[in-house]
Amino acid sequence: MARRGSYAKGIAKREEILTVALDVIARTGYRRASVRELAEAVDLSQAGLLHYFTSKEELFQEILRKRDDVDLATYGGESVHPIDGLLGVISHNQEVPGLVQLYVQVSTDACDPEHPSHAFFVERYARIRDVFAQFVRAEQAAGRIDDDVDPERVAALFVAAADGLQTQWMLDPSIDMAQHMLHLWHLITRRV
Amino acid sequence: MARRGSYAKGIAKREEILTVALDVIARTGYRRASVRELAEAVDLSQAGLLHYFTSKEELFQEILRKRDDVDLATYGGESVHPIDGLLGVISHNQEVPGLVQLYVQVSTDACDPEHPSHAFFVERYARIRDVFAQFVRAEQAAGRIDDDVDPERVAALFVAAADGLQTQWMLDPSIDMAQHMLHLWHLITRRV
DNA sequence: GTCTATAGCATGATAGAC
DNA sequence: GTCTATCATGCTATAGAC
Numbered sequence: 001m002a003r004r005g006s007y008a009k010g011i012a013k014r015e016e017i018l019t020v021a022l023d024v025i026a027r028t029g030y031r032r033a034s035v036r037e038l039a040e041a042v043d044l045s046q047a048g049l050l051h052y053f054t055s056k057e058e059l060f061q062e063i064l065r066k067r068d069d070v071d072l073a074t075y076g077g078e079s080v081h082p083i084d085g086l087l088g089v090i091s092h093n094q095e096v097p098g099l100v101q102l103y104v105q106v107s108t109d110a111c112d113p114e115h116p117s118h119a120f121f122v123e124r125y126a127r128i129r130d131v132f133a134q135f136v137r138a139e140q141a142a143g144r145i146d147d148d149v150d151p152e153r154v155a156a157l158f159v160a161a162a163d164g165l166q167t168q169w170m171l172d173p174s175i176d177m178a179q180h181m182l183h184l185w186h187l188i189t190r191r192v
Numbered sequence: 193m194a195r196r197g198s199y200a201k202g203i204a205k206r207e208e209i210l211t212v213a214l215d216v217i218a219r220t221g222y223r224r225a226s227v228r229e230l231a232e233a234v235d236l237s238q239a240g241l242l243h244y245f246t247s248k249e250e251l252f253q254e255i256l257r258k259r260d261d262v263d264l265a266t267y268g269g270e271s272v273h274p275i276d277g278l279l280g281v282i283s284h285n286q287e288v289p290g291l292v293q294l295y296v297q298v299s300t301d302a303c304d305p306e307h308p309s310h311a312f313f314v315e316r317y318a319r320i321r322d323v324f325a326q327f328v329r330a331e332q333a334a335g336r337i338d339d340d341v342d343p344e345r346v347a348a349l350f351v352a353a354a355d356g357l358q359t360q361w362m363l364d365p366s367i368d369m370a371q372h373m374l375h376l377w378h379l380i381t382r383r384v
Numbered sequence: 385g386t387c388t389a390t391a392g393c394a395t396g397a398t399a400g401a402c
Numbered sequence: 403g404t405c406t407a408t409c410a411t412g413c414t415a416t417a418g419a420c
Binding site: 107110112125157160163165175192 | 223293296297299300302303304310313314317318321340341342345346348349351352353354355356357359360362363364367371372375376379380382383384
């Protein structure tokens, strides 16, 4: 809080950049994950933008982290059913192809163990699977999901389906990702 | 068959390049999808390699097409159960990370409508979904899958899960893609 | 048919003025 | 803090020798 003025300003500006970047990418779409292109989108020079981030990879990683934060704040929360939250995010994604494209591109690049954001995505996926598996277990305890459903596997499958549908949707935007995910949820929850 | 010698030679050499490329990528892995790197892997200069393909994109598209052909010939066929075939391919993929990496990277790039291989992947996914949906319908007719399962949606979901698991597997190779897909198939086929 | 050499472009990063 | 300018790199594609 009581940090030096210039430092606090830097932090604030960083946040502002991330927010604007998200907004611009959501509204105007996005081709390549290049610093130059993003810089002019947020009305800075390339050097000006990179002044706040140590590298291209950190920049885009932070944009995606911010996006997760915003999505969680918008579609998550105590009162909302986890599946509704997920479907909310996915429906929203269908309105922001640029963000989907950016995510797919960066997460794909980060699969290389040498990529600076590799650890970030490893942790992110592990965390999401964990939360989802926990939810499935709770549903099983409540008798709403059969016991022969494997929570960990279903969690990985659910996340995988959401990811994979993005590819198919980008290739053919007539595909409704949310509807498909809802159908998957029906498959998971139906009682034998 | 009875084409001019030089032309036939060109075709034959093209095929040989694709076969060797597949083999090398499968054995030694693959970092970036660059023509240079592949060229030295198949023991040609970059220019020598590009003599047989009009562009980088065509080259990698043809490698992936060839891979599909090989996979179909190896794990497909009349006598083999479609799910066994798919699981065979997926199990095999776990032995060839380089091919998985190449596929994910190229298919992601091709999501851009401007990408030269865009149409190839649009058609490929539509075809695979179609075949799978047809299979689900047959299973329904045989009474082995419930009628409230939507063949088209399940087809898209199955393919999506297979794709998405690749990302998770590359980030954490301890994940068994084939086991997960088998579990998904159980979810689809269990009777309510 | 295959090579060497190079053109031509896009990128990320940095130096230095203001 | 932000800019302009530039550097260094990596890439695809092509020209031209052999």
